[in-house]
Amino acid sequence: MRPINAQTTQNIPLQPDYWTPAQGSSVNFENFDGKETIIVNGTAFAKGFEFSNGVMEMEVYANQKRSFAGVVFRKSEGNFEEVYMRMHKSRQVDAVQYTPTYNNESNWQLYPEFQANVTFKTEGWNLFRIEVEDLAATLFINGEEVMRIDRLRSGNLTGEIGLFALFGNRFANLKITKTGEAVVKEPYPILTPEKGIIGEWDITEAQPYIEGEIRFEDFENAKTTTVYTEQSGILPISRYLSKPTSGNFERNQEAYTVAFATIAVDNAQTRLFSFDFSDKIIVYLNGEAIFYGNNAFRSKNNQFQGHLGLTANKIPLKLKKGFNTLHCVVIDRANGWGLTGKLE
Helix, strand or coil: CCCCCHHHEEECCCCHHHEEECCCCEEEEEEECCEEEEEEEEEEEEEEEEECCEEEEEEEECCCCCCEEEEEEEEECCEEEEEEEEHHHCCCCCCEEEEEEECCEECHHHCCCCEECCCCCCCCEEEEEEEEECCEEEEEECCEEEEEECCCCCCCCCEEEEEEEEEEEEEEEEEEEECCCCCCCCCCCCCCCCCCECCEEEECCCEECCCCCCCHHHHCCCCCEEEECCCCCCEEHHHCCCCCCCCCHHHCCCEEEEEEEEEEECCCEEEEEEEEEECEEEEEECCEEEEEEECCCCCCCCCCCCCCCCCCEEEEEEECCEEEEEEEEEEECCCCCEEEEEEC
């Protein structure tokens, strides 16, 4: 753990003049346990504070009810990084999580690798510390390293900072240590997916989704934008598209986009298509619907997370000689709008 240089450390006052709650969020301030504290439900941003590289520390009061508590940083427009404790998940594999937020939409379902098993204190204060350097971050809870984020996904190198909580949590002693501006060495590394993974899709604009009203002829010739997956093959759709309604978790209206891919073969053949999606999908091959699926959070049971895995679904594609078009109607409400696919 790096030592903090006291000369560059700032305590952000937990007082009304220093904080702006996001729309739909609430904050309260009070002295508690001998400390100046802020109680957040939603997201609150520190006025006039920018952050790039450095350390963020704070105390979070122990809370065993279902709730979330953490930080957002490098916020610019609707994109930022978010790391938080799930207070009710102590000693479980997803006690802490990292997610990038794109266009005000959380994407934790797309990144199950950025979760960790942590034991929180059940009384008193939990110490939360995150060290950020360029595109990497390391999280410490109560002095122990619990998660390493190899590549921050938002694309921002600097931006606003804030506190995030769901269902209300109390914070104290928020300290920021700045260690300079983030740098990404050029040329940027080209991270290409492995052979067979579809790394490039053409996607339509986001539209409200109404069950039973999707017709192939409505999107067959729609205007599209070419987008690229991450190295894993995950396409984080919210990075490229803004939903008609966003930022309200399960209260969002469902939205959809159509992702196109062209498959060229020299002879008629059958290829296996491995794929996964969030939340729902309708797959068309050459204009014929061949698969319907629902992978939404809690769609199968209360414990179902809806994480994506490339081999979760497999269907045979009967390809004709020449060019074939795969259309994936990807429907989402919240928690991560994503698609991944591979031709075996």
